[in-house]
Amino acid sequence: MKWEENVRRVVPYVAGEQPHKQKMIKLNTNECPYPPAPGVAELAKQLDCAALRRYPDPNTTPLVDALADYYHVNRDQVFVGVGSDDVISMTFMTFFNSSRPILFPDVTYSFYDVWAELYRIPYKTCALDADWHIRPEDYRQENGGIIFPNPNAPTGLLEPLSVVEDILRHNPDVVVIVDEAYVDFGGESALSLVDQYDNLLVVQTFSKSRAMAGLRIGFCIGNAKLIRYLNDVKFSFNSYTMNYPSQLLGVEAVRDDTYFKETTGRIIRTRERVKEALQELGFTFPDSRANFIFARHETVSGEQLFLALREADIYVRHWNKPRIGEYLRITVGTDEEMDALLAFLRAYLHKEAV
Numbered sequence: 170m171k172w173e174e175n176v177r178r179v180v181p182y183v184a185g186e187q188p189h190k191q192k193m194i195k196l197n198t199n200e201c202p203y204p205p206a207p208g209v210a211e212l213a214k215q216l217d218c219a220a221l222r223r224y225p226d227p228n229t230t231p232l233v234d235a236l237a238d239y240y241h242v243n244r245d246q247v248f249v250g251v252g253s254d255d256v257i258s259m260t261f262m263t264f265f266n267s268s269r270p271i272l273f274p275d276v277t278y279s280f281y282d283v284w285a286e287l288y289r290i291p292y293k294t295c296a297l298d299a300d301w302h303i304r305p306e307d308y309r310q311e312n313g314g315i316i317f318p319n320p321n322a323p324t325g326l327l328e329p330l331s332v333v334e335d336i337l338r339h340n341p342d343v344v345v346i347v348d349e350a351y352v353d354f355g356g357e358s359a360l361s362l363v364d365q366y367d368n369l370l371v372v373q374t375f376s377k378s379r380a381m382a383g384l385r386i387g388f389c390i391g392n393a394k395l396i397r398y399l400n401d402v403k404f405s406f407n408s409y410t411m412n413y414p415s416q417l418l419g420v421e422a423v424r425d426d427t428y429f430k431e432t433t434g435r436i437i438r439t440r441e442r443v444k445e446a447l448q449e450l451g452f453t454f455p456d457s458r459a460n461f462i463f464a465r466h467e468t469v470s471g472e473q474l475f476l477a478l479r480e481a482d483i484y485v486r487h488w489n490k491p492r493i494g495e496y497l498r499i500t501v502g503t504d505e506e507m508d509a510l511l512a513f514l515r516a517y518l519h520k521e522a523v
């Protein structure tokens with residue numbers, strides 16, 4: 170068909186499975202195993218559905234204000250989007266318009282190359298070192314922009330702020346985006362650097378640490394000029410991206426800092442305990458500071474374990490890709506869920522060994 174010549178062809182990002190089974194353990198998309206803050210459920214019950222006939226606030230003012238207060242920045246330094254996927258996609262469209270390639274790690278969030286292809290942005294990947302760390306010296310070559318997650322995904326490894334600053338210092342002429350989807354699980358945020366570097370954007374999400382993946386809330390913080398340019402593009406794309414319930418419930422989540430610290434603390438404790446148990450079972454992994462562990466077994470292949478777990482209705486993430494094919498990315502669930510996972514692995518590996 171002739172019209173096919175004019176199709177924008179893309180190979181889409183493949184999201185983790187979302188099975189709906191009664192009795193399953195879902196550790197494959199880094200969701201929070203605990204519910205959102207109790208105030209969110211309370212407010213959801215009282216939602217004024219008559220208000221749904223109106224368009225939502227295109228500036229998402231209450232949520233921008235709540236985030237500005239919480240992170241001690243000005244409201245003109247905050248941009249809100251429909252999940253951080255939406256925010257990052259907007260940043261690619263807004264800031265990566267050079268003919269020079271943008272740079273990101275070779276093992277990283279697998280949406281970056283998809284957006285680059287979608288928007289026809291040239292890109293180049295920089296290999297992580299043998300211990301899965303970013304080599305800051307790789308980011309001293311000519312480029313049209315930089316993005317990396319910190320902690321990185323799927324490795325879970327955190328780079329110290331000195332590495333982030335090294336990259337910023339060597340790249341004053343391009344926008345540097347730090348994707349902090351997992352920073353609340355023990356990372357050190359680059360938010361402290363946004364007033365110092367006018368080319369730094371820090372992206373975060375409500376999907377993991379705030380247990381609201383279903384509402385789709387993400388945001389970024391940076392210099393007011395960056396935010397203005399982002400809003401110009403956003404308002405040229407779709408004015409009403411974030412729906413009214415998400416705007417209200419998002420504010421409620423930010424209000425309850427005690428609950429936020431409690432749940433992230435609990436996930437961190439579970440993660441550390443599971444690391445020890447996995448090690449005893451013959452797994453090795455980078456020392457994750459995220460809400461997942463990226464682990465491989467000394468004798469049993471990643472694919473075999475992935476399929477065996479799936480058969481038992483325990484869902485983890487596995488990629489048939491170079492460098493990472495032997496690894497499983499296991500989200501940290503509740504203590505009960507992790508105990509069930511460990512019990513399964515113990516029995517399975519024991520059976521394999523005899």
Ligand code: PMP
Nearest residue numbers: 252253254278318322350374376
């Ligand atoms: N960045 C990274 C590194 C992620 O792993 C994810 C989760 N898939 C996202 C961004 C996007 O998350 P969300 O759109 O739910 O905010």
